[in-house]
Amino acid sequence: MLGIIIGVAAVIIMISVGQGASKRISDQISSMGSNLLMIYPGASAGPMRGGTGSVNTLTLEDAEAIGELPLVANSVPELSTSGNVQYGNQTWTSTVDGTTPEMQEIKQWTLISGSFFTGEDVANTGMVAVIGSTVAENLFSSGIDPVGEKITINKLGFTVIGVLDSKGAAMMGQDQDDMIYVPITTVQTRMVGSKNVRTINVQAETENSMTYVQSNIEELLRQRHRIADAAENDFNVRNLTSVLEAMETATGTMTMLLASIAAVSLLVGGIGIMNIMLVSVTERTKEIGLRMAVGATESNIRNQFLVESLVLCLAGGFAGILLGAVGASLISKFAGWNTYVTFYSILLSAGFSALIGIFFGYYPAKKASGMDPIEALRFEK
Template sequence: MNFTNNYEVALNGIKANKMRSSLTMLGIIIGVAAVIIMISVGQGASKRISDQISSMGSNLLMIYSGSSGGPMRGASGSVNSLTLDDAEAIGELDQVANSVPELSTSGNVQYGNQTWTSTVDGTTPEMQEIKQWTLSSGSYFSDEDVTNVSMVAVIGSTVAENLFSSGTDPVGQSITINKLTFKVVGVLNSKGAAMMGQDQDDIIYVPITTVQLRMVGSKYVRTINVQAASENSMSYVQSNVEELLRQRHRISDTEEDDFNVRNLTSVLEAMETATGTMTMLLASVAAVSLLVGGIGIMNIMLVSVTERTREIGLRMAVGATESNILNQFLVESLVLCLAGGVLGILTGVVGAKLISKFAGWNTYITMYSILLSAGFSAVIGVFFGYYPAKKAAGLDPIEALRFEK
């Protein structure tokens, strides 16, 4: 008996007990769907973290004023140690593509009768390259604006939406920030939320010298963003930066650094490892339901063998071999699992999309999760179907013909 005949016999057996077969497949359907949904949730979280860190810049080191427990960007810290000269010196190091200082403050922004509170970030034109910002209109300010302490501003889309009415082009308009008048020279395209949930579009970029001299009154900067020439040179650049700053700040070997260097690539790797572990944990929990479904398959197949004992004896009496009987019941088990697997895949894909839509969770469905679930369901069909099939193949034909239900 070839595979086609075994398939036809298996299909007829399933059709003869539709309700029982449907309930048997339900365990596989739920298990496969659960695995796909759990993996998609984990992959979605990982992708979101990766995208958010990437949106901060590629191959990026961030140097903060203060020691390793120092203040984050925009926060008020007790130690001011970084200067524009430090940023320029770092920019001359080998394998450094860009070195961009930042100094942020809070700003009360007004245009006409509209007011808004936003972050005002003093920086240099190279920030656009590091952050990979694109402009919806206008242009970024220039190095000349930094030198001349110009009163110009590039605003994020959130600021533009809250200050200007629909149809009004902000470029060329004058706004006041903390009672100082600035000319809007550009509007940034939206980038969405940052890694910690901050709105990256609720920001105003101005020349760093303007923030230092006219808004804050400080010669220091809070952060220096250092972009390495390549990902492979990150460790090399970080080591050189730390050595340079210790020399410039006259820090001895026994003293603690007055700066803190953070490698975003390392942060990304750590977070991806954490989300990968979470994904595997979720998938493992979901896989338990697949095992339960496999046990259900074994149970039903044992019942089927008992019910069809006379049929098995008759097949053997007319020439069916043990291999034929074994293959027949294995194929039936495999058909049940694969049918449940296909329905489970469809349910899982739809379920993941519904979770993304209604729960607001990021889900990311990969071919890996689909193939894994389909392969797992096939393995379960063979594994849990083998014992009942072996039992059927081992029946004595004479005893089987004598069997009565």
């Protein structure tokens, strides 16, 4: 049974680690917004070539034009810069992200206190800021509500009007709460001195319309940027749904690989049970002969040994399930990994252990049922 216990526990733990990683990736991409397309500036061409984002080709007007396309729910530009933030004698370095009020809607952010800035703040290059929970913790003492307080960012005065609820780490490990959001026009005119934007977030009305919206965006931007038919785009459109599907496929493959490696323990355990049952058949030869002599049929003997093998495997399987669930919980607690024990993994392990009991128990059971009763009664150890 020990081989089955270890094998089942290993399979459950490996699957739970893989499922946990997949769920974390899915949650992180979902937290970036639903039905979301992200547009980045393109790569630079010529002798000094650069990668994606090396040339600023997107503008606030591009974002406004995209917002007028069919089936586009929101079009939200972003322009980020680094900011040295000060409140009283407390200082902090954070990322300042210029955007529009629709950002809160597409990201589905909630606020601990205060409110997000408005379209009027964007139009008037308002000196207002919405801060993440990490910024609030490092600038303000406990008990102080940041809303209404004055802070300076790169020596410019801002009024805090809202504090966002915690969002945790992003896909690449960045702290999503170490951010300050201000009107994009304020960043453009007073902090960066640029009319361009670094990213445009486009939310489609439905998931099914994302391909159609993406095609329309590419056609519109090529027209606005006057790109010749044979020339490459000076922008990149990324579909987060496609990214999610690719990552889920990769984590699913890794999960199955880990589970397959762990399943070797189940195979070894099954061979061990077959050997033990063969020894049991030899040890109980006279018992088998006696049962046959008083009327037991071959099927009676075969079923007896099959049931014994099946019970051993199922008992080991259930013990392995408990051990695997506890092991996954301990890994999550002490190693900090996300683990997620699914009903699918439990059902797979229980079914696999039963299958092994039947498969590896059949040969000893067949051997026992095929004995000659007279020879069995004469058998001496």
